[in-house]
Amino acid sequence: MRVSVSQIREMKQRGEKVAMLTAYDYATAKIVDEAGIPLVLVGDSLGMVVLGYESTIPVTMEEMLHHIKAVVRGTRQAMVIGDMPFMTYHVSVEDALRNAARFIQEGRAQAIKLEGGVTAADKVKRIVECGIPVMGHIGLTPQSVHQLGGFKVQGKTPEAAIRMLQDARALEQAGAFAVVLEMVPAPLAALITRKISIPTIGIGSGAGCDGQVQVISDLLGLFTDFVPKHARQYAKLADIIRSAVAEYHGEVKSGDFPTKEQSFSMDESILAELDK
Ligand code: KIV
Numbered sequence: 001m002r003v004s005v006s007q008i009r010e011m012k013q014r015g016e017k018v019a020m021l022t023a024y025d026y027a028t029a030k031i032v033d034e035a036g037i038p039l040v041l042v043g044d045s046l047g048m049v050v051l052g053y054e055s056t057i058p059v060t061m062e063e064m065l066h067h068i069k070a071v072v073r074g075t076r077q078a079m080v081i082g083d084m085p086f087m088t089y090h091v092s093v094e095d096a097l098r099n100a101a102r103f104i105q106e107g108r109a110q111a112i113k114l115e116g117g118v119t120a121a122d123k124v125k126r127i128v129e130c131g132i133p134v135m136g137h138i139g140l141t142p143q144s145v146h147q148l149g150g151f152k153v154q155g156k157t158p159e160a161a162i163r164m165l166q167d168a169r170a171l172e173q174a175g176a177f178a179v180v181l182e183m184v185p186a187p188l189a190a191l192i193t194r195k196i197s198i199p200t201i202g203i204g205s206g207a208g209c210d211g212q213v214q215v216i217s218d219l220l221g222l223f224t225d226f227v228p229k230h231a232r233q234y235a236k237l238a239d240i241i242r243s244a245v246a247e248y249h250g251e252v253k254s255g256d257f258p259t260k261e262q263s264f265s266m267d268e269s270i271l272a273e274l275d276k
Helices: 005-014 026-034 061-074 093-105 118-129 142-148 158-174 186-195 237-254 268-274
Strands: 018-022 039-042 079-083 111-113 134-139 178-182 200-203 211-214
Touching: 005 018, 026 039, 026 061, 039 061, 039 211, 061 079, 061 093, 093 111, 093 118, 118 134, 118 158, 134 158, 158 178, 158 186, 186 200
Parallel strands: 018 039, 018 211, 039 079, 079 111, 111 134, 134 178, 178 200, 200 211
Antiparallel strands: none
């Protein structure tokens, strides 16, 4: 059985921290799942760290579905959460419902995530009423990067801090099972965490959240365009890959690869016949 919404809620009640990671492909998802990570997000960060877009805005439903399916195939125990792309849940509740349902029905994800608080609450409510678990996302919402004027810390003014608490409460009331707090000052994130009953999952929002989420490409040192301040590199995969590729390149050129070990033999008499 996969991790359930009620198990995640119970973790907050027990004071047990929740670790969440992104994954975008079968092989990585399998490793993350085997490591026991309970929440695997197929984030629309896919657009930047896998597909090479400048932001998450160009990501489409079809691109997300393609990767959600791979991640679901790679996982057994984790709850797989599909991230709704820009403009797939903004226009109407009907649109939001139809697209959320595609993630669950076609993608086989167990939950969806969408950005926004008070303004998204009506969609969250309807999606939850239809039996689809929803994770909210407030603070820095990358799909609104042009409105926010960049990837900046949010909630620093009194008005913005009040709005953020209202957003968190609106998501809780709408039935979201958890909420991502991205780039929120640590003391504000801790306060929101105390004020709402659903788990807060922080990214760049300090240790006072109920859980943490990271983009796996940042954590593994695989994405090298920039390293966010909130990320810790637990490995430097780009360096490992670079030196492995250089070694392979050199060995192909020198003739050291392949050897007999990577080759296949056949009956010599057949060759002798051919060579006559
Ligand atoms: O798209 C994503 O990976 C996300 C996480 C950073 C929370 O939304």
